[in-house]
Amino acid sequence: MNTLSIEELVEHAKKGDNTAFNKLVKLWYTRIYNYSFKFLGEHDTAMEVTQKTFISLHQHLEKLKEARFFKAWVYQIATNYCKEEVRKQKRKWVLPFVSFKKQVDDEIFTDVKTSEKGPEHLIEEAEINKLIIKALKKLPEEQRTVVIMKEYECLKFKEIAEILQLSENTVKSRMYYGLKHLKEIFDKWNIKKENFYYEL
Amino acid sequence: MNSNIDKSTIIDYLYGEMNEDEKLLFEQQLEKDPALKAEVDAMIETRSFLNKASVQEPTEPLILNGLNNFNSQSKDTLWRKWASVAAALLVILVAAAWWNLEIEMGDGELRISFNKNYNKVQQAEIKKQKDALEEEIAKQKDLMNQALKERVAQLEDSLYLGYTNIKSEFQELVSQQNVQVQNQQRVYLTPEDVEKLMWKINEENFKNTTLLLSKTSESQQKYTEELMREFAEFVDEKRQNDLQLVSYALNKLKTDTQAQQEETNIILAKLINEWNKESETKNFNKK
Numbered sequence: 001m002n003t004l005s006i007e008e009l010v011e012h013a014k015k016g017d018n019t020a021f022n023k024l025v026k027l028w029y030t031r032i033y034n035y036s037f038k039f040l041g042e043h044d045t046a047m048e049v050t051q052k053t054f055i056s057l058h059q060h061l062e063k064l065k066e067a068r069f070f071k072a073w074v075y076q077i078a079t080n081y082c083k084e085e086v087r088k089q090k091r092k093w094v095l096p097f098v099s100f101k102k103q104v105d106d107e108i109f110t111d112v113k114t115s116e117k118g119p120e121h122l123i124e125e126a127e128i129n130k131l132i133i134k135a136l137k138k139l140p141e142e143q144r145t146v147v148i149m150k151e152y153e154c155l156k157f158k159e160i161a162e163i164l165q166l167s168e169n170t171v172k173s174r175m176y177y178g179l180k181h182l183k184e185i186f187d188k189w190n191i192k193k194e195n196f197y198y199e200l
Numbered sequence: 201m202n203s204n205i206d207k208s209t210i211i212d213y214l215y216g217e218m219n220e221d222e223k224l225l226f227e228q229q230l231e232k233d234p235a236l237k238a239e240v241d242a243m244i245e246t247r248s249f250l251n252k253a254s255v256q257e258p259t260e261p262l263i264l265n266g267l268n269n270f271n272s273q274s275k276d277t278l279w280r281k282w283a284s285v286a287a288a289l290l291v292i293l294v295a296a297a298w299w300n301l302e303i304e305m306g307d308g309e310l311r312i313s314f315n316k317n318y319n320k321v322q323q324a325e326i327k328k329q330k331d332a333l334e335e336e337i338a339k340q341k342d343l344m345n346q347a348l349k350e351r352v353a354q355l356e357d358s359l360y361l362g363y364t365n366i367k368s369e370f371q372e373l374v375s376q377q378n379v380q381v382q383n384q385q386r387v388y389l390t391p392e393d394v395e396k397l398m399w400k401i402n403e404e405n406f407k408n409t410t411l412l413l414s415k416t417s418e419s420q421q422k423y424t425e426e427l428m429r430e431f432a433e434f435v436d437e438k439r440q441n442d443l444q445l446v447s448y449a450l451n452k453l454k455t456d457t458q459a460q461q462e463e464t465n466i467i468l469a470k471l472i473n474e475w476n477k478e479s480e481t482k483n484f485n486k487k
Contacts, residue, residue: 025262033258047260054262132253150215151250157217169208176207179214183246191249 007067014061021061025054031153032078038148039082041133045089049081056081072163075153079145079163086141135185143178146171205229205236214243 004012004020006027012020032053037046056077064073136144145164149155157175161168205226212218213226230237296303296312304311 029262030255030258034256037256038253043256043259046256047258050258051262055264058264128252129254129256132250147250151247152253157211157215172208172211175211179243179246182250183242186246186249 006070010061010064010067010070014064014067021058024057028074029054032074035075035078035148035153036082038133038136038152039079039144040085041137045085049078049085052081053078069162071155072159075149075155075163082145083141131189131191135182135189138185139178139181143174143181146174147178147182150175205233210240210243213240214247 004023006024009020009024009027013024029050033046033050036049036053037043040046040049053074057074064070136148139147146160149160149163150157155163157168157171160166161171164171209218209222209226213223218226230240292312293303302311302313304313
């Protein structure tokens with residue numbers, strides 16, 4: 001069982017092999033959680049999306065025609081749940097969310113800009129994650145999805161195009177604008193190379 | 201961005217999705233185009249920022265509620281669900297019967313209620329009280345109707361009686377007035393009576409006129425006498441006043457004349473004195 005590939009595990013799981021399914025969960029659980037967390041920026045919601053993704057996977061695995069599409073399929077499910085959560089949050093927290101968000105952004109910007117100790121002392125490891133998640137959340141959904149899939153899930157552009165059912169050029173275009181947008185955000189927050197290299 | 205280089209090419213270079221020839225060609229372009237190089241460097245820097253994010257670990261295990269028996273379980277799920285519902289219902293019914301609860305079915309409803317016997321007794325009691333109350337209400341209603349009818353009859357009688365009395369009184373009054381009118385017409389319409397009355401009135405008028413004239417002449421005489429007396433008094437008073445005034449004027453004239461005479465004497469004395477002094481002065485000078 002240990003030596004089986006993803007495709008083989010999927011085939012076994014489709015036939016009702018719980019061990020194979022558990023193995024798939026073990027391989028993908030952290031990955032999907034990580035993807036959801038980067039997308040949503042909140043632990044609780046990311047956990048909920050991860051749970052829902054695997055429940056959906058468990059219920060509908062029989063419908064997956066070819067095991068080689070498993071990867072794209074899982075990401076599709078997770079992406080759909082992430083987008084659903086974003087829509088829910090927008091409906092639920094329209095006014096408070098906007099005001100809170102503005103305040104947090106301003107705090108980050110002020111902290112980095114007005115330091116007397118020097119920027120290298122400001123950004124520590126816990127804060128790096130926080131800043132990056134905040135920056136990702138500021139991207140439009142379509143750019144954020146592509147950036148996360150490429151930078152953190154290390155998918156090929158062809159795979160991303162398959163998952164999102166887009167052309168490769170569109171995916172690359174979104175990636176390009178996503179990176180440009182992130183650069184503008186980091187510049188606005190006055191975050192320079194030195195802030196990060198101190199930690200290396 | 202250099203217009204000759206499209207976004208896809210930059211992205212391919214950044215993520216190493218170029219073959220060696222494409223990569224070499226792109227790097228040559230980078231050397232020639234500083235703006236393009238700056239753009240690519242900025243993107244590389246942004247990527248390096250993004251890569252500083254660490255992997256997040258989930259803190260909770262995956263919970264697949266009741267889904268552990270993959271495939272085989274899903275077919276039985278529906279039956280199990282219904283069986284559990286039926287079992288729960290059965291337990292409730294048995295428990296209700298055990299505790300002697302009232303169970304009723306009908307009209308698409310299942311009702312379980314407490315105090316079965318007590319409810320029946322209570323309902324019978326309520327029905328009995330309701331009937332008694334309704335009977336009492338009907339009795340009171342009849343009594344009230346009867347009383348009302350009697351009262352209405354009494355009022356009708358009294359009204360009729362009053363109307364009859366008023367009518368008879370009115371008729372009597374009308375007949376009396378007719379008799380009086382007939383009598384009056386008989387008295388005033390006789391010519392002799394009218395003539396007598398006219399004589400009587402004339403005599404009365406004559407007497408009254410005579411009396412009035414005599415009274416009037418007396419009063420006029422008195423008034424004239426009074427007037428004459430008052431006039432005489434007035435004239436006398438006026439004469440006295442005039443005499444006093446004349447006397448006063450004479451006295452005053454006398455006093456004034458005396459005063460003027462004294463003044464004249466003084467002036468004459470002064471003049472004589474002056475004339476004497478002058479003549480003495482003239483004489484002295486001559487001398």
